[in-house]
Amino acid sequence: xxxKTVRAGLLMSACGVSLLAATAPGAYATxxxxxxxxxxxxxxxxMWGAVIFLVFYLVLSxxxxxxxxxxxxxxxxxxxxxxxxxxxAKHDADRAVAELQQARKDAMAEAQANLQAALDxxxxxxxxxxxxxxxxxxxxxxxxxxxxxxxxxxxxxxxREIAHDTTQALVQRLTGLAPDAQLVAQKVEGASAxxxx
Amino acid sequence: xxxxxSINVLEQFELHPVLGSLGEALRLSQSPIYMVVAVxxxxxxxxxxxxxxxxxPGRLQAAAEVCYEFIHTxxxxxxxxxxxAFFPFVFTLFFFxxxxxxxxxxxxxxxxxxxxxxxxxxxxMVFVLSVVVSLKSQGLRFFAHFMPDGAxxxxxxxxxxxxxxxxxxxxxxxxxxxxxxxxxxxxxFDIFASFVVMLAGFxxxxxxxxxxxxxINVALMALELLVGVxxxxxxxxxxxxxxxxxxxx
Numbered sequence: 001x002x003x004k005t006v007r008a009g010l011l012m013s014a015c016g017v018s019l020l021a022a023t024a025p026g027a028y029a030t031x032x033x034x035x036x037x038x039x040x041x042x043x044x045x046x047m048w049g050a051v052i053f054l055v056f057y058l059v060l061s062x063x064x065x066x067x068x069x070x071x072x073x074x075x076x077x078x079x080x081x082x083x084x085x086x087x088x089a090k091h092d093a094d095r096a097v098a099e100l101q102q103a104r105k106d107a108m109a110e111a112q113a114n115l116q117a118a119l120d121x122x123x124x125x126x127x128x129x130x131x132x133x134x135x136x137x138x139x140x141x142x143x144x145x146x147x148x149x150x151x152x153x154x155x156x157x158x159x160r161e162i163a164h165d166t167t168q169a170l171v172q173r174l175t176g177l178a179p180d181a182q183l184v185a186q187k188v189e190g191a192s193a194x195x196x197x
Numbered sequence: 198x199x200x201x202x203s204i205n206v207l208e209q210f211e212l213h214p215v216l217g218s219l220g221e222a223l224r225l226s227q228s229p230i231y232m233v234v235a236v237x238x239x240x241x242x243x244x245x246x247x248x249x250x251x252x253x254p255g256r257l258q259a260a261a262e263v264c265y266e267f268i269h270t271x272x273x274x275x276x277x278x279x280x281x282a283f284f285p286f287v288f289t290l291f292f293f294x295x296x297x298x299x300x301x302x303x304x305x306x307x308x309x310x311x312x313x314x315x316x317x318x319x320x321x322m323v324f325v326l327s328v329v330v331s332l333k334s335q336g337l338r339f340f341a342h343f344m345p346d347g348a349x350x351x352x353x354x355x356x357x358x359x360x361x362x363x364x365x366x367x368x369x370x371x372x373x374x375x376x377x378x379x380x381x382x383x384x385x386f387d388i389f390a391s392f393v394v395m396l397a398g399f400x401x402x403x404x405x406x407x408x409x410x411x412x413i414n415v416a417l418m419a420l421e422l423l424v425g426v427x428x429x430x431x432x433x434x435x436x437x438x439x440x441x442x443x444x445x446x
Contacts, residue, residue, distance in 0.1 A: 033210045033212065034313050034380070037314070039212065040221075041212035041225075042212060043224070043314060044225065045212070045232075045309065046314050048225065048228075048232065049229065049232055049318060050318065052236055053319075053322075056240075056289050060243075060288060061285035061286075061289070064244065064247070065265065065284070065288060067250070068261060068262060070250075071247060071262070075252050078252055
């Protein structure tokens with residue numbers, strides 16, 4: 001819109017300038033050649049100047065200045081594009097570093113877990129072994145105690161027999177009579193029961 | 198230039214028809230020829246500069262891009278968002294004047310910006326453009342600008358003519374500023390160069406003293422290189438300011 005206004009204004013200006021050139025007063029008679037408007041060459045430069053200026057304006061605005069602005073825009077575009085690429089590369093690199101760190105962290109965690117698992121397994125195995133050994137020892141102790149008890153019982157049984165025989169022999173020697181086996185057994189039983197208590 | 202001992206510093210501004218009678222009929226003097234040369238130089242500079250269209254620019258391309266961005270920044274910063282639409286116009290104006298000023302600094306050349314007819318035509322073009330843009334973007338509210346905001350209504354009969362006068366004097370001041378700067382610079386060149394020629398007539402002593410005006414002309418050349426770009430800049434920035442007022446709502 002503005003460009004149109006500029007063009008219209010320029011056209012009007014050109015017309016105005018041409019009019020001025022056509023109606024310029026020619027009454028100046030001074031020493032300065034510039035003020036000698038009677039000289040057709042003085043006003044002629046205005047006409048020629050208007051044409052040359054218009055051509056200059058058109059060539060500049062249509063061809064030359066767009067060329068310059070295109071180069072400047074290309075450069076700005078290229079620089080911003082390169083910056084974009086660099087930014088993307090940095091982003092990728094950052095992501096790669098983050099991934100690497102994550103992988104490292106994961107590997108460390110996994111190793112820690114494996115170590116923990118191995119330790120747990122070892123501890124459990126040790127515990128189980130300990131438990132087994134304890135159980136076997138307990139069993140052997142129980143066996144031994146049972147054997148001791150049996151031996152003791154057998155020894156005590158044999159003691160009663162010895163006591164019985166001894167009592168019978170003593171009584172026979174003292175009294176000369178063979179005691180009643182039933183009564184001897186009863187008395188020995190009673191004495192051993194009192195002793196045991 | 199100056200012949201013998203007489204100094205005619207205005208001779209350099211005279212126009213001569215080129216191509217004989219055909220040029221006379223077409224009102225073609227050396228001035229439009231120099232305009233064409235200036236325009237062609239600018240276009241060649243941009244064309245050759247931007248020909249590689251490289252992402253990493255060479256010297257010439259960097260120079261062309263600096264020119265583009267300098268005017269683009271000026272147009273957009275001064276006019277505002279609409280500045281981009283006026284940028285080609287401001288660019289054309291700036292480089293037309295700059296090339297005209299600088300070509301005029303070459304020996305035996307002609308400065309078309311030293312003609313009030315040319316500078317006034319350029320200023321009038323800017324003026325008409327700004328009025329057209331104003332009317333287009335603001336409509337009749339444009340005329341309200343001739344009464345400053347907040348001023349007492351009793352002062353209106355005084356203020357409105359002053360505002361109108363200052364508005365109408367814009368193309369005059371714009372054109373005379375450039376014209377006068379260019380004429381003054383070239384007159385000074387001519388005067389000091391004539392001194393050298395005149396001193397040459399006094400033999401060895403004159404030859405020695407002629408170093409003075411030559412040194413002054415060298416310094417003047419540096420000054421004129423500054424003035425040439427400064428006046429083109431002033432013309433372009435004032436155009437931008439007028440256009441900003443035009444597009445402001």
